[in-house]
Amino acid sequence: xxNKIGIDAxxxxxxxxxxxxEKYCYQTFSTSNISDVVSWVNNHKEAKLMITGGKxxxxxxxxxxxxxxxxxxxxxxxxxxALVDRAKLHLPDNYLVVNVGTGTSIHSVNGQSAERLGGTxxxxxxxxxxxxxxxxxxxxxxxxxxxxxGDRNGIDLKVKDIYGDASPIGGDLTASNxxxxxxxxxxxxxxxxxxxxxxxxxxxxxxxxxxxxxxTISTSNIVFIGSTFQSNPLFRQQLERFEExxxxxxxFPHLGQFSGAVGALLYR
Ligand SMILES: Nc1ncnc2c1ncn2[C@@H]1O[C@H](COP(=O)(O)OP(=O)(O)OP(=O)(O)O)[C@@H](O)[C@H]1O
Ligand SMILES: [Mg+2]
Numbered sequence: 193x194x195n196k197i198g199i200d201a202x203x204x205x206x207x208x209x210x211x212x213x214e215k216y217c218y219q220t221f222s223t224s225n226i227s228d229v230v231s232w233v234n235n236h237k238e239a240k241l242m243i244t245g246g247k248x249x250x251x252x253x254x255x256x257x258x259x260x261x262x263x264x265x266x267x268x269x270x271x272x273x274a275l276v277d278r279a280k281l282h283l284p285d286n287y288l289v290v291n292v293g294t295g296t297s298i299h300s301v302n303g304q305s306a307e308r309l310g311g312t313x314x315x316x317x318x319x320x321x322x323x324x325x326x327x328x329x330x331x332x333x334x335x336x337x338x339x340x341x342g343d344r345n346g347i348d349l350k351v352k353d354i355y356g357d358a359s360p361i362g363g364d365l366t367a368s369n370x371x372x373x374x375x376x377x378x379x380x381x382x383x384x385x386x387x388x389x390x391x392x393x394x395x396x397x398x399x400x401x402x403x404x405x406x407x408t409i410s411t412s413n414i415v416f417i418g419s420t421f422q423s424n425p426l427f428r429q430q431l432e433r434f435e436e437x438x439x440x441x442x443x444f445p446h447l448g449q450f451s452g453a454v455g456a457l458l459y460r
Contacts, residue, residue, distance in 0.1 A: 197239045198457025199229070200267065200450070201247035203294035204317060205419050207453040208232075210239070216278075218450050220419070223247055230254045242456040244268075262456040269299055269306035271455025272417060275447055283443065284413055288406045291451070292316055292418035296398055300409045309405050314397045316420035322390055327383040335387055336424040342388025346375040362437070369393035388426060395430035403438050412440045417448030 194210035206221040206229050221229040226247070233241060233255050241259045243252055244267040252259045268291060276283055289299040289306075294317035298309045323335045349371035352363030370389055402414055421427055421444055431442050 194236055194239045196457060197233065197236060197241050198453040199241055199243045199251065200452030200456060201243060201245040201251045203246055206247070206251070207450050209450055209453040209457050218447065226251060226254065233257055242459055244452050244456040262459045264452060265299065265308050267455030267459065268452045269301055269455065270458060271453065272448065272451040274454050274458055275451060276445060279446055281445055283415070284411070286409060286411045287413035287415055288402060288409065288411060289415045289417060290398065290402050292398060292416060292420040298402060298405050300405070302409070312398065312401055314394055316418060319390060319394055319420065323387060326386050326390065329383065333423055336426065338384040339387035339391050339426050342382070342384035344385065344389050344392055346379060347372055347381060347385055347389045348392060366392065366396060369396065391426050392430050395427055399431055399434055403440065406440060413443065414440055415443040415445060417445065417451050419449040422449060
């Protein structure tokens with residue numbers, strides 16, 4: 193039986209981690225069904241809950257276990273380091289961590305010190321909200337699966353759609369997300385294409401915010417964590433497209449979405 197459980201109660205998903213036979217055991221619950229995680233911890237009444245995330249208070253009120261509150265940004269960076277060490281992933285000392293959760297939070301890490309630099313409301317919650325408004329779909333896996341098949345041509349306006357062959361920068365770069373209104377009026381717009389454009393817009397916006405932060409801390413290494421990358425290959429591909437152009441290296445560590453939960457488990 194686990195004597196401690198690390199919990200990251202986020203705006204959309206609650207991530208838990210505990211040790212079982214010396215192995216980390218990871219679980220994800222939906223924050224909108226918070227009673228599911230309460231039922232689960234009720235089977236572990238002897239365990240102390242180390243809780244982080246924006247919904248930490250809401251969850252703490254519903255459980256009978258002993259609880260300790262862990263600050264989110266500390267948990268995220270220390271948990272991330274622990275996951276990187278466990279995965280034997282070799283990272284330079286100095287890098288940027290971009291946590292794309294419901295919202296997006298950007299941190300600089302240098303050796304053992306970490307600092308939150310900023311954030312944006314453009315993130316996984318925006319993906320879900322706009323996907324719903326634009327296509328009526330609400331299932332994350334359906335949205336990402338469809339987006340993978342989508343075609344951004346004819347919805348996004350590319351540089352070459354304006355300049356033709358004489359473009360001063362890469363013609364395939366986006367000039368205007370969702371900006372090809374003339375073409376949209378002429379042809380049928382499929383849900384899969386809209387969703388591909390949505391993921392394109394969100395990934396490009398996050399990257400354009402992250403790159404200047406990376407430059408200010410003199411790093412080209414950007415580590416992306418958060419559940420928004422789970423089973424979402426298009427999101428990764430869209431970010432990786434820019435590695436060469438902006439001379440950056442993007443990392444997507446395995447289990448990165450559990451950084452907060454692991455950091456909470458290991459706290460003090
Ligand atoms: N099964 C799922 N259900 C809903 N959203 C999912 C699911 N899997 C991945 N996602 C995506 O992950 C996002 C949530 O990511 P994450 O769990 O990192 O955020 P959070 O910790 O809940 O939020 P925050 O840290 O901003 O409070 C969702 O907005 C959605 O885009
Ligand atoms: Mg979170």
